[in-house]
Amino acid sequence: MTRIDPAPLNPADTHPALLGSLCPPSGVKPLNFSPGPTSLAAEVQTSIKALFDAERMCSMYLSHRSPEFLDILASTVQRCRLAMDIPQEYEILFMHGGGHGQFAAVPLNLCPNGDEKATYLVNGTWSKRALTDASKYCRPVVVSSENQDGSFTHNPSFEHLDPESKYVYLCSNETVNGIELHRLPKLGIKAPLVIDASSDFSTKPIDWVGCNVGVLYACASKNIGHPGLTLCVIRRDLLGTPSKLCPGVLCYTTNAREGNLWNTIATFNVEVVNIYMEWMIAQGGVREMERRAVAKSAMLYKLIDQSEGFYSTPIADPSIRSRMNIPFDVAGGDEETTRHFLIQGWERGIVGLRTLTPFGVGKYLRASLYNGVSMDQVAALADFMTDFLKTCRSKHASASC
Ligand SMILES: *Cc1c(COP(=O)(O)O)cnc(C)c1O
Secondary structure (H helix, E strand, O other): OOOOOOOOOOOOOOOHHHHOOOOOOOOOOOEEOOOOOOOOOHHHHHHHHHHHHOOOOOHHHOOOOOHHHHHHHHHHHHHHHHHHOOOOOEEEEEEOOHHHHHHHHHHHHHOOOOOOEEEEEEOOHHHHHHHHHHOOOOEEEEEEOEOOOOOEOOOOOOOOOOOOOOOEEEEOEEOOOOEEOOOOOOOOOOOOEEEEOOOOOOOOOOOOOOOOEEEEEEEOOOOOOOOOOEEEEEEHHHOOOOOOOOOHHHOHHHHHHOOOOOOOOOHHHHHHHHHHHHHHHHHOHHHHHHHHHHHHHHHHHHHHHOOOOOEEOOOOOHHHEOOOEEEEEEHHHOHHHHHHHHHHHHHOOEEOOOOOEOOEOOOOEEEEOOOOOOHHHHHHHHHHHHHHHHHHHHHOOOOOO
């Protein structure tokens, strides 16, 4: 199989830091700012490792119908409910197919005829992609904030939404574009909200009932676990009317009825979520996670805003700046300076700032500060960015380095 590497800025570049390598020089501890999949907190990783040495069989090879796994599953559901204050009228499912699976699952579960209207609020690349897939299974009404050049720098209007829509779709954190809703909106129409919370789930509280949340899903690999599991929370009154074309693995009704065991669940990934939720609750719960997310992101935004243009971020309005994914450029995107920045960061262990996405490499670098990224790690990145800026400034009067 041929390997497709991300295109370096300059085709002659073969330095690992410019190819998006996540492995710093040997002996240097990686500080992982990758947009995902990503690292979990060190304590969580230690507990996961211990699963392989435990007395009972590890969940990776434990039958999903064994009493031991049923205990793990029940405990994971209960911890998710507790940690995220999920009311009893919602089912909690652990599904396959990632975030992309849900792009199709949502209309296939909520639009039995396939021609129902559904409003898509498009505020970034992921909601745009969800819309593309949903177009096969429903009639989307599109409300988009895409700029003429294809960028996204603000949210679309949430007013005057189509009252006949079966649901209103929204991504609460646009991972690539760096736009976040720090609280879900209260739209004041009957249609329930469907939320893609893949990159911000468990980083802030959710007002499930007050915001009329019908479905909320999160692929595990950003904040709560590893790829291979998608957490879906569905209000029970929305079950029971899937399209007859909805495949069993994507069907909320089937999976809820079978208690998450219609087919083989991702056993190990479920236990990882359980360990993660236990850690999060012990740390002080979702409010503490939010406090940290605010503090970590503020550290970087402050540095960027005070750099007199040496660093810049595309989202001007602080009220929608993502706390999870911070896009920024270096010296106005100057190629030479950016190369130096990536290589010098990599030498200090700073990795994941430039990665290939389904939407290309992109103009901006991006620091992802999920719950697994500690305050100290963000401080190390901020120190590097400050040092780099100072060195460049002392070498040159101009912005470039
Ligand atoms: C990562 C991500 C996805 C894609 O998830 P997959 O598990 O790769 O299918 C979807 N939506 C958002 C907001 C994401 O951050």
